[in-house]
Every structure is written in structure tokens, then in C-alpha cells.
Amino acid sequence: MTAKDVILNGLADAVVEGDEGKCVEFANEALENNIDAYEAVIKGCAHGMRIVSDKYEKREMFVLEILLAARAMQGAVDVLRPYVKAEEIKVTGKVAIAVVLGDIHDIGKNIVKLLLETSGLIVFDLGRDVLPEALQDKVRAENVDLVALSALMTTSMMEMKEDVKLLKGEFPNVKIIVGGAPVSQEFCDSIGADGYADNASEAIRVSQKLISGEGGKKCQQMI
Amino acid sequence: MSADDMSHAERIKAAIDFKEPDRVPMFDSMTWSVNMAGKNLGLIGQKVKDVSFPKWIHNPDIFVESQIKALDRFDHDFVHSRMSSHILTEAMGCREEEPYWDVPATINTAINRVEDWKTLKFPNMDKDGKIPTQLTAIRMLDKELHEKRGDDVFITGFVRGAFTLAVIVLGVERFMFSMIDKPDETRELIDFCNDVSIECIKAQIDAGADHIYTPDPRASAALISAKFYHDFALPAAQKQSAAIRKYKDKYAHHYHICGDTRARWDDLAKIGASYVSLDYMINLKEAKENIGKKTAIAGNMSPAGTLLLGTPGMVEEEGKQMIRDAAVGGGYIYWAGCDLPIDCPIENVDKFFEVPKVYGKYPIEI
Numbered sequence: 158m159t160a161k162d163v164i165l166n167g168l169a170d171a172v173v174e175g176d177e178g179k180c181v182e183f184a185n186e187a188l189e190n191n192i193d194a195y196e197a198v199i200k201g202c203a204h205g206m207r208i209v210s211d212k213y214e215k216r217e218m219f220v221l222e223i224l225l226a227a228r229a230m231q232g233a234v235d236v237l238r239p240y241v242k243a244e245e246i247k248v249t250g251k252v253a254i255a256v257v258l259g260d261i262h263d264i265g266k267n268i269v270k271l272l273l274e275t276s277g278l279i280v281f282d283l284g285r286d287v288l289p290e291a292l293q294d295k296v297r298a299e300n301v302d303l304v305a306l307s308a309l310m311t312t313s314m315m316e317m318k319e320d321v322k323l324l325k326g327e328f329p330n331v332k333i334i335v336g337g338a339p340v341s342q343e344f345c346d347s348i349g350a351d352g353y354a355d356n357a358s359e360a361i362r363v364s365q366k367l368i369s370g371e372g373g374k375k376c377q378q379m380i
Numbered sequence: 381m382s383a384d385d386m387s388h389a390e391r392i393k394a395a396i397d398f399k400e401p402d403r404v405p406m407f408d409s410m411t412w413s414v415n416m417a418g419k420n421l422g423l424i425g426q427k428v429k430d431v432s433f434p435k436w437i438h439n440p441d442i443f444v445e446s447q448i449k450a451l452d453r454f455d456h457d458f459v460h461s462r463m464s465s466h467i468l469t470e471a472m473g474c475r476e477e478e479p480y481w482d483v484p485a486t487i488n489t490a491i492n493r494v495e496d497w498k499t500l501k502f503p504n505m506d507k508d509g510k511i512p513t514q515l516t517a518i519r520m521l522d523k524e525l526h527e528k529r530g531d532d533v534f535i536t537g538f539v540r541g542a543f544t545l546a547v548i549v550l551g552v553e554r555f556m557f558s559m560i561d562k563p564d565e566t567r568e569l570i571d572f573c574n575d576v577s578i579e580c581i582k583a584q585i586d587a588g589a590d591h592i593y594t595p596d597p598r599a600s601a602a603l604i605s606a607k608f609y610h611d612f613a614l615p616a617a618q619k620q621s622a623a624i625r626k627y628k629d630k631y632a633h634h635y636h637i638c639g640d641t642r643a644r645w646d647d648l649a650k651i652g653a654s655y656v657s658l659d660y661m662i663n664l665k666e667a668k669e670n671i672g673k674k675t676a677i678a679g680n681m682s683p684a685g686t687l688l689l690g691t692p693g694m695v696e697e698e699g700k701q702m703i704r705d706a707a708v709g710g711g712y713i714y715w716a717g718c719d720l721p722i723d724c725p726i727e728n729v730d731k732f733f734e735v736p737k738v739y740g741k742y743p744i745e746i
């Protein structure tokens with residue numbers, strides 16, 4: 158294993174461990190050893206977050222560990238960011254994420270947002286209790302590729318149907334993914350959404366698939 | 381013993397004691413009972429209601445009448461009194477939103493740093509938030525059902541588990557980091573929330589509640605690992621449960637936790653609760669053979685997939701399977717995996733509460 162590998166693996170492991178101090182140390186070490194800052198972000202930080210995401214899906218990690226990993230990663234990214242050359246950053250997909258109208262439960266949405274960002278997408282967070290018109294405005298203004306909708310309540314889940322109808326009416330090419338405790342694949346199909354995920358990790362995979370398919374912009378890593 | 385030989389309370393107590401009652405006891409219709417208020421029953425699925433959710437929870441007369449109508453129609457063994465998602469957070473300094481047609485929800489935190497728990501308000505149970513209204517409803521239910529009718533149906537009081545209450549007043553992300561960065565202060569916050577909850581529990585029991593429902597959703601497996609549950613949430617749940625049972629009796633505590641709880645069943649059995657209810661994704665047969673040997677369990681029909689979006693036939697099949705999986709030998713209370721969605725069609729709710737009367741008579745033979 159080369160010195161570079163040791164540093165990049167160390168950075169990824171520090172992200173997985175949620176150790177912010179170690180992350181900052183490895184980020185500085187990467188710069189001192191002339192490792193490209195963008196490569197350190199991608200092969201160190203983002204790789205670590207992918208491991209965290211996989212462990213979350215296998216129930217080896219939980220929301221707490223995701224938050225710790227994200228905080229640790231941010232420490233490294235803050236060190237590396239000034240050294241990343243702008244031309245290196247690849248074109249990414251754009252996602253608008255929201256908790257639907259009538260629902261203020263945003264824990265799940267925030268976790269999905271975090272993992273979407275660390276998987277290389279530009280994410281516009283519209284927050285919770287979001288009007289369908291606000292979604293429409295954002296898709297129009299930012300040329301969004303994917304809309305991610307979350308609902309925890311069975312009452313608000315029904316709002317997804319309205320959102321899908323409105324969005325597909327104006328933007329037939331925009332993909333829509335739905336999720337949240339009461340939502341199921343059957344429900345997703347019944348309202349005409351494009352994708353469903355029953356956990357945050359799966360949401361990232363489905364989102365990337367929806368964005369990269371059918372002429373969408375290929376998903377790439379980013380800071 | 382033939383069905384309906386027992387009173388509501390006798391049936392519940394037998395099940396909790398792992399004896400076979402006359403039939404499987406049924407938990408109540410919780411917030412769905414808002415549909416029994418005014419002319420709401422004819423308006424299920426429609427946007428405009430006769431009695432809105434805020435009107436329902438701010439008018440104990442309307443609220444209590446609907447609970448009694450639900451009891452008379454479904455003959456479940458409990459009646460409910462919950463007025464809000466987190467009855468105590470508003471009284472501790474958070475703001476609540478009251479949607480037209482949903483349970484009120486807390487929309488901000490009361491503190492921004494865990495060490496600020498000392499600034500939290502210890503609520504006055506007779507004055508603050510919706511607690512007085514909930515207490516009034518319990519007193520009215522006690523008078524109407526226990527006193528006038530001589531019906532020993534279990535009146536259900538409600539507070540959150542102390543861990544969940546602490547997460548709500550501080551905020552999820554801040555709380556998660558606090559468990560790592562400031563564990564001692566985090567435990568102090570949880571303990572303060574527990575003291576508040578126990579005071580509220582005692583007030584509800586004094587008002588006439590027979591048992592207390594303490595859902596603890598922020599301690600679920602989606603958010604924290606079994607280790608953090610063990611270190612932070614379990615001691616809080618044990619303290620709360622002991623206080624409930626000491627103040628009332630061994631039948632008085634219903635603990636609920638959302639999500640896939642399998643990795644923490646050993647801990648859930650150690651809480652001391654009268655019974656633990658399980659979310660819909662749990663296989664009840666597996667639960668019966670594990671945690672169900674140590675504590676009575678309740679659950680767990682799929683709230684959205686079956687009760688809201690399914691048919692009466694699907695409700696019947698899943699209900700029968702639940703009874704088949706968990707009822708033999710007692711130790712089982714029939715319920716949904718979580719609260720009944722308030723837009724469940726009446727046909728499904730009727731069928732839900734009919735199943736134990738038809739298929740849940742002991743000895744179980746389905």
C-alpha cells in the first residue's frame with residue numbers, strides 16, 4: 158500500500174468512525190503529501206460516507222452514526238476545499254427535496270439530503286410542509302432533474318399524489334422519488350411516481366439511477 | 381369460557397398475566413376516533429369535516445362523546461385521551477402547530493444547548509398547554525364510564541417516553557451529538573424530562589386513567605443503535621415504568637417503540653412495562669417466541685398498507701394471522717402497528733375490531 162493509499166484510507170476510516178479530529182489530521186496530511194485535494198475528497202471523504210451509507214442499510218449504523226460521520230467529513234472538507242481546482246468538479250445532477258404539505262416530520266428527509274449531497278448531487282432543500290407550487294417554482298428555476306418527496310403521516314402521504322400530478326403535468330421529464338414510513342412501492346406506483354426507497358441508503362441508489370437514466374446528467378462526485 | 385364473559389379490565393389483566401381471557405383484548409381506536417365526532421363519520425376521505433381536529437381536542441365534551449361512541453360501536457377494551465403528539469412539549473416551551481385534520485405537532489425546540497435544560501419550564505399540570513384539557517377529558521370519561529355505567533374499560537392516559545421528550549425539546553441533531561459530546565448533561569436532560577412526565581402521569585391517574593401509553597419513537601432503531609438505547613433510553617423507560625406501576629398497578633403501562641426493534645428485545649423486556657407494542661414490520665410469531673415469552677406484547681396490523689389502503693378482506697386476513705401468531709396462552713393485546721391512520725375507511729375499522737370477536741375467542745382455533 159502506498160503512502161497515498163494509507164492517507165486516503167485513513168481519511169475514509171476516520172469518516173466512518175465519525176472522528177472529526179482524525180479527519181482534519183488526515184486532510185492536512187494529504188495536502189502535505191501533495192495528494193490532489195479533489196481526489197482526497199472523493200477517495201477519502203465521499204468513499205467513507207458510502208461505507209457509512211452501506212452500513213446504515215445493513216443496520217450496522219444508525220442516524221446518530223451518519224450525523225457523526227457527516228460532521229467529521231465536513232471537518233476534512235473545510236481543510237481541503239480551498240485547494241480544489243474549480244475545473245476538476247464534475248457536472249452533477251440536481252435534486253429538490255421536500256417534506257410534503259401538511260407534514261413537519263423532517264428527520265428522514267434530512268438524512269436523505271445529507272447522503273444525496275455526499276453522493277455528489279446538488280440538493281435544494283425546500284424544508285417541510287411544502288406547497289406543491291413551491292416545488293414547481295424550484296424545478297423551473299433550477300432545472301432540477303429529480304424531486305424527492307417525504308411523508309411520515311398517512312394524512313400527508315396523500316399530498317404526494319397531488320404533487321406528482323402537478324409536477325408531471327408541467328415537467329414530464331422530471332423524475333420523482335417518494336419515501337417515508339407509510340409509503341410503499343405499491344403506493345408509489347399508484348400515484349405515478351418514478352421511484353420508491355424504504356431507507357435512506359436505498360434512496361441514494363434509486364435517485365442516482367433515476368438521474369443517470371433516460372438522458373439525465375450522469376451523477377458524479379462533488380464537494 | 382365463552383366470549384364476553386369477562387369485563388374489559390378482567391380481559392386485559394388476564395392477558396397481561398399470561399392467562400387466556402374469554403377473547404383477545406383490543407387496544408382502542410386512538411386518534412381515528414375523531415371520525416366519531418359530530419357528523420365526521422359521513423365525511424371520511426373528504427377535505428372538509430364537521431368537527432376539525434383542533435375543535436375536537438379543545439372541546440372535551442365533543443372529544444369524550446366521540447370516544448364513547450367509538451367504544452359503543454367497536455367494543456374495544458380501552459378508550460383514549462391523547463390531545464397532542466407530545467402533550468408536554470408545548471407546556472415546556474416548544475411551539476405547536478394545530479393542523480385542521482391531524483394531530484398537533486411540535487414545530488420548534490425549547491432549548492438549543494443540552495446544558496440549558498436547567499432553564500426548561502417544569503409545567504403546571506393544571507394550567508399549561510393542552511394538559512388541563514386532557515385531564516378534563518379523562519375525568520369526564522372516568523365519570524361517564526367508570527362511575528355512571530360501572531364499566532371498567534381501561535382509560536388510557538398518554539405521555540411520551542422521557543427519551544423522546546428530551547429529543548423533541550432539544551432537537552434531533554443536537555441531541556444526537558450531545559449523547560457523544562456531553563453524555564452527562566444529556567442524561568440530566570432526560571432525567572428532567574422524566575420527572576416532568578411522571579408528574580403528568582400521576583395527574584392523569586388521579587383524574588381516572590387506568591393506564592398510561594408512553595410511545596418512545598425517537599428511541600427507535602431507525603435513529604439509534606441498540607447500544608445507545610441501552611445506555612440512554614432504557615434507564616429512562618425503566619424509571620418511567622416503575623413510577624407508573626408504583627403509582628397505579630402492574631397493569632398500568634403500555635410502552636411502544638417504532639421500527640424494527642429485534643436487536644433490542646432483551647432491553648424492551650427489562651423495562652417492566654405491562655406490555656410492549658410492536659410496529660407493523662415485526663413478525664409477530666417471531667416476537668411471541670422471543671420477547672413475547674418475557675412480557676406481554678401488542679400489535680401490529682400495517683397502518684398504511686392494510687388499514688388505510690387495504691380492503692376489509694385484507695384487514696380480516698392480517699387480523700386472523702396476528703391472532704394465530706400471538707394470542708395462544710394470553711400475553712397478547714390486539715392492535716395496529718402504530719396509531720390508526722385517521723382517514724381509514726369505516727369498513728376497515730369495523731372489520732379491524734370485529735376480527736377478535738369472531739376469531740379471537742379462547743381457546744384459539746383458527
